[in-house]
Amino acid sequence: MIRSKEAFLRKLEQELSFHPDCREIVAEYQSHLEEIIHERTFEMKDEQQIMSSVVERLGSPEEIASMWKEEAKVHPEKTSWMFVIINITLFLGGGLLTFIYHAFEWTWADALWLYLTDIPFLIILLYIGFWVFLGYEMGKEFGYQGKHLLKKTFTLALVPNLVLMALTVLRMIPYHWFSPLLNTPFIVTCIVLTALLYPICWMAYYWGRRASV
Template identity: 50%
Template sequence: MERPKNRFLEELANGLGNHPDKECILLEYESHIDEIIIESYDCTNEAEVTDRIFTRLGSPEEITAMWKEELTATPSNMKWLFILLNILLFGGGSLLTLAHNLYQWEWLSAIWNRLTAIPTLIAFLYLFFWALLGYEIGKGFGHSGRKLLRRTFLLALIPNVVLMILTVFQIIPHSWFAPLLTKTFIIACIIFTGILYPVTWIGYRWGRKASI
C-alpha cells in the first residue's frame, strides 16, 4: 500500500515547486497518509486506498492550490488585528479602572464588583483569546505562519508587560485594583503570562492541522 502514498507525495511535491515550507508540508501530509493507510485495512486494492486518501485530504492539485493561495495572504493584517484587539482589551480595562476610581457611579461600581468577583473566568476567557490567535494564524497560514505567530505574540504582549511593570513597581496604586490585587494574584498573573505562548502555540498547531 506504499505506492498510493508515494504517488500522492510525488505529485504534491511537484505541485508545490519551490514553496518555502515544502519539506514540512510533505512530512505532515505523509503522516496523515500513514494514518489513513492504517485505517484502510478493509480496502482490497490500491485504487480504494487512493480514493480514500483523496476523499480525506483532497487531490494533490487541490492541496497545491491551497498552499499557493496561502502565500498570497496578508499576514500583516492578521498581525495588527490581534494586536489591536489586545490593546482594546487593555484600554477598555484601564478606562474602567480609572473611571471606577475617579467617579462614584453606582452602575460602574456594580460592574466593577461583578468583574472582580470572577477573575478566574476572565483569565480563562483571556487564555481563549490567545489560543484563538494561534488557531487563526495556524489555519490561515499553516507552516509559513510560525514567524508571524512569534512576531504577533511579542508585539501583542507589550501591553501586558507594561501593565505588569507599572503594577509591580506600584507606579499604578494597588488600591485602584482592590479587592482584586494581592501578592498572590500578582504572582499568579506573572505565571499566567508565562503560559500564554504555550497556549498560543497549541492553538497554532490545532489551526495548522485544521487547515489540512
C-alpha cells in the first residue's frame, strides 16, 4: 500500500528504471500527483485516503510502468511513416482528381470536383485536423520519445506541401486547372497555415502527452 507521495514516486522510479526517459516521466507524474493531492486535501484529511484516491486516478506505479512497457512495443517508425504516407496520398489523390477532371468527362469526377471546390476552407480545417491528430498521437503513444519522432515525421510529411507551394508561387503548374481555388486570399491563407502547422503539431503533441498520463 502506497502511504505517501514520496513512496509513490520512489516506487514509480524503480518500476520505470527500464525507460530511458525515466526521470522526465516521473517528474511529469509528480506534477499530476501534486495537483491531485492539492485537490483532495480540501476533501480528505487522512493522507492514506488521499493516496488511495491518487492511485485510483493515476493507477499504481506498477500499472503505470506496465502502460509504458506496452507503449514501448509500438513501433515508432511505422507510425511515423504512416502519417507521411497518408499526407503524400492526400496530395496524390488531389492531383489525380484534378487530372481526371480536366482530361476526362466523367460525371462523378465533375460532381466531386465541383463539390470540393465549393468548400475550400472546410477542406483546410479538416487538413489542419490531420496535423493535430499527428501531434496528438506522437505525444499520446510515445510520450517524451515522441519529441524527436514528431520533428522527423513533420519534416518528411511536409515535403509535398512545400513542393506544391513552390510550384504554385513560381507558376510552374497550369493555373487554369486550379482556377476555382488559386485566388490570392486562398493562396495567402495556405501559406500562413503552412507556417502555423509546426506550432499546431507541438501543441497537439503536448496535449497528447498530457492525455497519456
